[in-house]
Amino acid sequence: MARYKDYNYKQTKLLPVDFAEQILPGSFEYTLNYLVDNELDLSVFESRYNNDETGCPAYDPAILLKIILAAYARGFTTSRSIERLCRENIIFMALSADSQPHYTTIASFISNMKEVIQPLFVEVLMVCGNAGLIGEEMFAIDGCKMPSNASKEWSGTHADLTKKQLKIDRAVRRMLKRHREEDASDSVDPDVRQRDEQQIKKLQAISRKVKKHLTTTEEKLGSRGTPIKSNITDNDSAKMKTSHGVIQGYVGVSAVDDKHQVIISAGAFGQCQEHDLLEPIVQGVKDNLGEEYIEKARLTADSGFHNKNNIEFCQSENIDAYIADKGFRSRDPRFKDYKRFKPKLKQNKYFAxxxxxxxxxxxxxxxxxxxxxxxxxxxxxxxxxxxxxxxxxxxxxxxxxxxxxxxxxxxxxxxRQISVRIGEVKHPVPNLLKQMQEKIDSRKGRHIYSQRIATVEPVFGNINTNKRLNRFTLRGKTKINAQWLMYCMVHNIEKIQHYGSIE
Ligand code: SF4
Structure with a gap:
């Protein structure tokens, strides 16, 4: 018969834990700890606290910032999971000096990051710059659409939402009428009545919410001045098409330097078209790294950013830009055998x-x-x-x-009438779109543009997959922007961990 070693759960073991020893050199936590303690100016948080004479001491922002960014780096996004990590994980115990903040404290700290995140992001970027991680040769801009904490079902123009609200009111009136009839004929089923009453309460609450939205918010207008869809839960978000279907959310846009894929400017925007987002991101690069960077580095962006205004803007800022148009691949002979890039031939029934x-x-x-x-x-x-x-x-x-x-x-x-093309209009001013097409179709243009994917796409892969940010968890543009910048900051701290030198 087999014999096994004896065990007993009713015993105690004391383990000596030195918190400082838990944060090992070379790890993300070590880099983060060093940066927060030595490089970041945390005085930006001071205006939040007013407890110098009365009230209990607050958690140190350095502790909260460390545990939140470390949790983001490990793919934990919620405040409750961060609180649990501080109770159960020895590295988080060490980072938080075993202070164990409540999840509401963590949540409130995150949602107030909107006021202080930009200077902190720039300070981390400066550390990247001093460590030689920014190449100043090429930067790529791209966006990543993600759903947010709002339902697309509650999106619509004011006319759509008014229609929905009237429909809900009609449904409530119908149910109340039925109840009156049942009361009169004494045929009330108590279970059904209870369910109906709950449903009526729910519908009335929704109707009030829609009414409040319609009376307190202005109709959103598109670039052509026509009404566009607003959302009653998060009016800053937008309904947008993605490769995974239609979502209600934001687009997180980043400019990434090609040397070590450091994010040099970032922002989140509640609009489906990326056309208007190039300018604010380039402005962010200028503010963060100065005019010299823009003058030296080339810009690459995909067809989402291709329009006349953006090309004009790049020209006025003296930026050597490579912005592809939608037909770029189908003109490229290297893709001539790819079915998806072949120009679609119209099956015309009639003589063309x-x-x-x-x-x-x-x-x-x-x-x-x-x-x-x-x-x-x-x-x-x-x-x-x-x-x-x-x-x-x-x-x-x-x-x-x-x-x-x-x-x-x-x-x-x-x-029968037909039009035969006999020539081109000679423009008195150069046709910028055509010039960009020629630039991107040139051998040099193709070579430079081909580096775009390898520069910017892995950054989104890291944030979306490794860090598990596949939806924004807050509401409102400023908070979403802060959340996106925090993840971009985590990405840059990882770059310092891998390629920088921290004493
Ligand atoms: S243009 Fe007139 S004549 Fe010529 S093919 Fe067409 S229908 Fe016939």
């Missing part, structure tokens, strides 16, 4: 202009039936191109056997 033969020398056009068309409007300008407009003779088209392949309806007053 390419099926007509045009002679530039004689300025004549013949249709697939071999009939000559007449020049109805010469040299007409559409967009950046010049066209000749031709028209079939009515009699030819009426009697044509190919008519059904050429025209949607039998001709009544005019024959």
């Amino acid at each position: 202009p390419a099926d007509f033969s045009f002679s530039k020398e004689t300025n004549t056009c013949h249709c697939p039936a071999g009939k000559k068309l007449w020049l109805s409007t010469p040299n007409t300008v559409m967009g950046d191109h010049i066209y000749h407009r031709f028209e079939g003779y009515l009699n030819d088209c009426r009697q044509c056997t190919l008519q059904q392949r050429c025209m949607r309806k039998p001709p009544s007053s005019r024959g």
Whole structure:
């Protein structure tokens, strides 16, 4: 018969724990501890506290900052999990000097970070700069859309929300009417009645919330001045399309230096289009690292940032920018065999202009039936191109056997019309979009742009996957911005841990 070693749960063992020994050199916690104690100016927190004469002492912001950032680095995002770590994990006990703050203290500290996060982010960035982690050769800008603490079901224009609120009120009235009828006929089922009453209370509370939103907030307007969707829970957030479906949330945008993927500027924005976000992020780079950085480094950004205003802005700021347009890959011969980048050919039922033969020398056009068309409007300008407009003779088209392949309806007053491109408009000022296209299609442009993905995408991978920030947990733009900057700060502290030198 087998024999096992004896064990007894009813025993006590005392383990000596030296907190200072728990924070090992080379670890993230060691770097964080060093930075908070020696490099960051925590006097920014002082205005929060007013307990110098009365009230109990507060938790030291250094302790709270250390445990929160260390928890974020390990993928713990909630205040309750951070509180638990301080009770159960020896490294967190050491970082917090065993002070064990309550989760409400941690939550309140995080939601008030909006006032102080920017200077702290810049101080960490300065440490990265002094450690030689910023290359000043290229920086890439990109955004990452994430859901926030708001439901997309409660999004809509004021007209949509008014309709929803009236529908809820109608449902409540219907239920109340049914109750009156049941009372009169004495056929009340107590269980159903109790459920209904709870439902009525719930619907009335929602209706009040929608009404309050409609009376206290202004209608949000888009860039064209038309109403866009607002949200009754978090009106700063936006409904946006992502590769994983439609979400209600924010886009976290970052500018990343290519040498060690240090984030040099960041911000969170509640808008689905990234077009307007390049300027504030570049302004952030200027504020954080100075004009010299912008003058030296090239900028790369994907097609989400490609528009005339952004290219004009980069030109006015003397930035060597490489911003790809949507058709960039389909023009690149290296992707010619990739199905997804092949230009989509329209399956046209009817004869296209390419099926007509045009002679530039004689300025004549013949249709697939071999009939000559007449020049109805010469040299007409559409967009950046010049066209000749031709028209079939009515009699030819009426009697044509190919008519059904050429025209949607039998001709009544005019024959088939087509436009043939004959040239380009010569712009008095350079066409910036075209110039950017040529720049990015050049060999040098392709080489520089190809570094964008390897620079910025791993940063989002680290924050979203390793740090598990796959949704913002706060509400309101300023708080979300602070949360995004805290994660960006954690990312930069990791860079100092891996590539910097901390005594
Ligand atoms: S319908 Fe008119 S334009 Fe078209 S093929 Fe016939 S003749 Fe030519």
